[in-house]
Amino acid sequence: MQEHPHSSTATSVTPPTGTGRARRRTGRLAGAAAAIAAVVGLSTLASPGAHAADNPYERGPAPTQSSIEALRGPYAVSQTSVSSLLVTGFGGGTIYYPTSTADGTFGAVVISPGFTAYESSIAWLGPRLASQGFVVFTIDTLTTLDQPDSRGRQLLSALDYLTERSSVRGRIDSTRLGVMGHSMGGGGTLEAAKTRPSLQAAIPLTPWNTDKTWPEVRTPTLIIGADGDTIAPVATHAEPFYSTLPSSLDKAYLELNGATHFTPNSNDTTIAKYSISWLKRFIDNDTRYEQFLCPLPRPSLTIEEYRGNCPHTS
Template identity: 35%
Template structure:
């Protein structure tokens, strides 16, 4: 008996030591704070969407007083989602779902209830995706949906954002073409815009789509230089011709949306070269009135996740509601759309967006084909869209940090540089 007691004591001690030595389970990370957020509506200017992810329990998002409503967070990269915390104000959701998506278009429900009582709710979930959405279907009060905080916890999946794209270098980004082989085709039957030529990687795999929009009296030639550069770095690019050469910025914004819609549809349709090549994420680049159209698309169409307005022109419009990453490229001697008239006021008003502003020598045509320093412009645009449309942080050093300083501090190349680094 004494021997058995001693053996049991020894085993118990060993188990205690093993238990003490075991590492604790990894804690989930807060992934959502400060990330771009969009919603179906806001009650007023004092209850913006961004307040739900700002980490401040004294600010809140509130929707209009109707069903249904939603709020979506872009985590910036695919993640494993393990927990969602909802901190409700008095106006809560009685019935709602938590949903995830890889592309911001197709959603999977990972939590659903019809009997919520509000308060502070901690939901243990199991899902993955880049986007996480609260989808409210029935309000608990006569008011809207109101959240102090919408917090998403989990861990990044650490998958390469584009395994077929090698590490970028200054030399490779400043070359006329990137690492991927590309091809082109003409859009059959453009819908809602004049014409379209698509340049795409011939590799298997899916990529973000980018719409290129010319300016007043412009054609596809305006930004033709950019299409193969972007496509060879992993984008499906549609270079658009407008319905008429005099279409105003508002019309160009609608045509950007129409071209994006048709591009995604082609990606979902068999029997054409774009089939399976679109991952559902969209961006846009535009010149002059086309740059104004880019701003309108970012403001009005949640599918567009980043934009590059070049020498943008759009009089008497406030774009403070734009929350998506935006890169303004302007020309120092521009008599038509000087940065101080349009781009700088817009930049300053966009308090919830990641922003980059670069002014370079030249007149209004400096971003167009045949004008300006295309090696540098191409490097910046490719890097910005790779970072924000593909969450490929390998491109960040060319926009933030010491690597970019050779450009930023070269006064013959850059006459003004502003940003919200680090990103």
């Protein structure tokens, strides 16, 4: 649902009564002054600054279908590498962030790769999400064989590094954080959300985990599965993960059409557009993005199925 600036109706002004020409002229001037004041008031209410004051976390121009599908958003992006030798609790990675500081601080997201995979497998999400107004940290794990519970702990360690010790910590609002991950990193995303309920958004991508039930999660969660996934089939992973999240939680299940377990390892417009919308809606509380999530997207060439609860509450 698109948010619109407030509006008001200017009240017509009746000039003061009187018999003299001077008093009629004074009345006309007063009426004109009142009309100008009303117009100025309307334009002030409709200004971006006034709207931003309603939600201080809103970042970037009003979104469109084409803007959330674009390879790059409105922000120029810089990046910095983090050596595994300089951190503990995870394997280092790359931080992508909006170059300009003109809009203040941003929410942040850490993304984990999957089993036997490296940061490079999810690196495409870094600049694509950062250019929409987030600080994004794509990480390596301590070993490529780490299980979901370990990857969950590593996601949280990376968030702590990002907000407390990284060179871009001053650009981040540490109260607005999210996690993402692919495969076992997706399972780790659920583990991180369960452990740290203060997280604002979680997006598991074709997730894998031996734990099938997630009633403890309190973080708004978008689970993305793939209809052709034979490694973490949706029937035994993504679907039960989604269905066991609390019914009162802001949650959604997106099943990609014509996709495999490894679809999240390549630049994918459907994953990007709904991830951007979810992160904006729940990390930035930007209701301008609600229109892309509610009413629920319908099946299409790229969407096999979409479930969720609308309208969103948080």
